[in-house]
Amino acid sequence: MSEITNLISKRAAARTTSHFTTGPTDGAPVGFKAHPNPLPLHWGMPNNGFFPIDSIDLNLVDYPFQKSLQLTNNSLENLSLTGSSNGGQSVTPPLQPTKNLKTIRIERHTTDPDLIDIATGLQYANVEGLKPLLNFTRDFINRTHKPGYDDWETIITNGAGDGLNKAADALLDPEDVILIEEFTFTPFLQNVKNAGGIPVPVKLTIKSGSQGLDLEYLTDLLENWSTIHPDKKKPKALYTIATGQNPTGLTQTVEFRKKVYELADKYDFAIIEDDPYGYLALPPYQTPSSTIKLDTFLTVDEYLKDHLVPSYLEIDTKGRVIRIETFSKLFAPGLRLGFIVAHKEVIKAVSNYSAIVTRTSSGTSQLIVNNVIQQKFGGVDGWLQWILKMRITYAHRRDVLLNSIYKSEAYKKKFIEVIDPKAGMFVALIVNFPEGTDFLAKLKLLVWKFAEYGVGVVPGINMAVDKKFSAEHANFFRLTYAPANSDDELIEGGKRLTDAINDFFEKGLEF
């Protein structure tokens, strides 16, 4: 048994499940011989012949925005054939998509063990997830973020939100404390509350070059816990978005993570690593051009070796880490599909919760994701090649937005700074208010200004665990380049944003 078992909540550990259709397993009468081919009059599940869908054809693209991007010779269309990272020279990449289909068919029945057919995908299924997709998640993690111990498992979830709620339930009993980055994905706070847990914010350092978590603050907090929080239990977990942090866009290096993990070991807490877009590891900003540069495109091996930041899983030797993955950002959010990677005892607790509360994840989504990955992309490395195409598209978008900001009056006058993110889809825009300014009042006014100029942003303070704790360093907005419909929208969005700030500052911080 791993040390993590001591951290599983009493509520989760007490759950057991069994189904009324399960037959007896012991006490067989003398002479009993099982029939080799029993017929089912017990399972209340409709035969797949009742399903109105006979097969599904998925018409797929080869790269993001295939239908709307202006293509050139150096376009993404050629990347699967000529992808290169050495300064624009084309080389044969080490990996080709095994099947470069435009349309894949999902049949009612298949005998291919890597595929999910209609008869299986649209039927009742185990809460852990359908076998081929579960196998994929394990292969994927082995290739990208191999844990530092053996007894880990994966389980399919209804996306990262569901994964986070399950992690909270698995760890937190009422009054249990969880450390959380002071600015964070606040819906998780509701999950913590639902489990009865108490969130305690940890300071972030929000500036270029920072890795997010204030390690000195965290170390001091843990060392002096009983003095600082005499009324609270010792922390049971840390929740961190370690790569492309939401909302700051900051990323922890592997060396930094090792130090945090050492603290987890020393003070015996679990780490919930939420990583919805960490695979979008971005190169540093460069002036955007109208065509995407091949020299920013990597091979899968280069990407894994030098660009993708290692997960906490990889330095985990004791099963302390619960990693929350999702297909929302790399495939589509409406799937409501993701997975958790954790010690098998944690996965067992999550599985029992799923069996009672959320039930099985959408089979429709599972069969679509699994079969697209297998039939279109040819498995793990083909899927990583898709991710590389996502990455380069996001990098371009980030460059376009930042360029629009860098060219602005507000930026040149140093009213604002931005943090160039190393991963993900968020940029922190820091507002340099004069000393002594009432941040929160001015930020609120500025949001109205943005609404008048026609651009939506998220004030950092909206994502604070504790608004009072964070009021002093909440002088930033979260921007994202994910939803825009075109480069022009990003350019215009950046312009409206910076024009509004310039106007606001020139009017002496007034509307």
Added chain:
Amino acid sequence: MSEITNLISKRAAARTTSHFTTGPTDGAPVGFKAHPNPLPLHWGMPNNGFFPIDSIDLNLVDYPFQKSLQLTNNSLENLSLTGSSNGGQSVTPPLQPTKNLKTIRIERHTTDPDLIDIATGLQYANVEGLKPLLNFTRDFINRTHKPGYDDWETIITNGAGDGLNKAADALLDPEDVILIEEFTFTPFLQNVKNAGGIPVPVKLTIKSGSQGLDLEYLTDLLENWSTIHPDKKKPKALYTIATGQNPTGLTQTVEFRKKVYELADKYDFAIIEDDPYGYLALPPYQTPSSTIKLDTFLTVDEYLKDHLVPSYLEIDTKGRVIRIETFSKLFAPGLRLGFIVAHKEVIKAVSNYSAIVTRTSSGTSQLIVNNVIQQKFGGVDGWLQWILKMRITYAHRRDVLLNSIYKSEAYKKKFIEVIDPKAGMFVALIVNFPEGTDFLAKLKLLVWKFAEYGVGVVPGINMAVDKKFSAEHANFFRLTYAPANSDDELIEGGKRLTDAINDFFEKGLEF
């Protein structure tokens, strides 16, 4: 405010949700003018151009088992054109499917308000469900089970299991009591436990012609509650599977439901009506023939008027009823899709729970179900015509299984009885043990016998709320004709079952 609001759990009533991307709504500065076309740099959602799926083609069947059934002139294939209920004479049915497509395409973008496109269906969405499908659920309930009051709503769920868990959460605080049919869908007991509720079994009368719930027992229980259960609070809800009850297959008439509703009114409790397969309203058993008889096929109006048993919703004037629907049995279980119909205050509580715990239901499933119903079947009445085809197929299966049992030695010797179900997919097989038999020991032994003969059934006792309470009348098994692959399997299943029982009885109730 309806009386139901007093029945909502304190936990559910206390929940509120808000999202960090929500902008300020009050305190606009003087002179503020909203921009007519704001650009989004706030929502962390990927543009649909990132989705690898461009469009989906669904290849559909016109009736269940189209690919495997032997067809004749009187086949289901002709039903949409010649469906009739008057003794086999063909008449033009009042409703034709508006679009009789074999393949429907789901496009990336559509302007049809009844359809869900890829850009919407695979994107983040409201927890209540996607608009076109939500509209469908309301239209469907208006057509089939129009509630007796106005302030009702629907909300999409991840199937009936999810719906039941949400109903339990919405009503039950710790120590709250819920009445449950003594034999029931036991996974619901886990939902009750999870909410802290206390299940109290209500006696069922398990015999042909019965309607399930023992009304006299229920009335007496409520009248003398404080004497019978001095340590428990008064019941807050009744959970009932009123049509094709699981596991007994029994169905309550509308007159019966009115009496139960009167009790709910008098003793102020809510009714959770779980109805996964009630739309499969079955004609009485008739000797099966190799072709399906047209005279058992109904028009939609005939079906709604004379065959579909009214829901508790229809006699509900105060919003006491929470109806749990699912697409699992009529479309496919792997969708993990269903909906709840209830008073808007209950739906609000469920919505808040969804926002925190389960999140949005699979958009993939929502877009497939919605678009199949709209594009293939043409809306509510076309969907009901599909249900009628399901119904006639289930009726045939039920007839085949019962016929196999009726022809058996065990049946002729009166070792067993069966209850011909008026709806659904379950048959209760009652074993006539001699008086004084130790039921439970013999039933257990019999299950091993079935395993040796090669047939799976569910012992009623496996589905008891309280095994002690129900031990005296647990002399039955639940059979289902839903999963079998063919008529032959049902015939053989019935044969193995009855041969095993005959063998068991002839050996003096020994293995």
